[in-house]
Amino acid sequence: MSSPLDSWLFWALLSAVFASLTAIFAKIGIANIDSDFATLIRTVVILVVLTGIVLAMGKFQPLGSIGGKTWLFLVLSGLATGASWLAYFRALKLGQAAQVAPVDKLSVVLVAIFGVLFLGEKLTLQGWVGVALVGAGAVTLAIKL
Structure with a gap:
């Protein structure tokens, strides 16, 4: 019998749960702060947590082992993610979470x-x-x- 940890559906549902919590926590968190600065704080938290996970699980790779095409598309993905987060937090600041999240x-x-x-x-x-x-x-x- 396979483990739920090996199922894409398990991880996709977990992603949906965390994404919903992101909207709720962010809406509360940005009440008295600029949305761009809030995005920066969120990004720093993510960077610290992910660095810890990658190091703890021994998944760090030498940066030189990553090909040019991989770098290009990961950088583009990172830029798109950053733009998405900035827009999402700005939308949450201006609108209701129950309206912003579905449009997102x-x-x-x-x-x-x-x-x-x-x-x-x-x-x-x-x-x-x-x-x-x-x-x-x-x-x-x-x-x-």
Whole structure:
């Protein structure tokens, strides 16, 4: 019998739980602070924690062993993450968490579209229906009637 720790679904659900807590904790945390400065604090915490995890688990790799293409796309990913976090915290500062988080999850729709366009991934009809439902659900949650 395989362990839940070997399941992508386990880790994806755990990610969703932590992402939801991120929105709630951030909304409370940014009440009396600039959202960009709050993002900096969050980033420093993440850097410290991840460094500890990588070192404790012996997963550090010599930086010279990382290829140029890997560096390029990890740097681009880091820049996109930083921009996403800055925008997310600014949105949380200005709006309600219950509206901001669903709009942020439109990233699910964009990942599916970008995966098809840039990675050659294929979606079935069921996949496209799911993407459309996620998009419709996010918009429905975000609209304030």
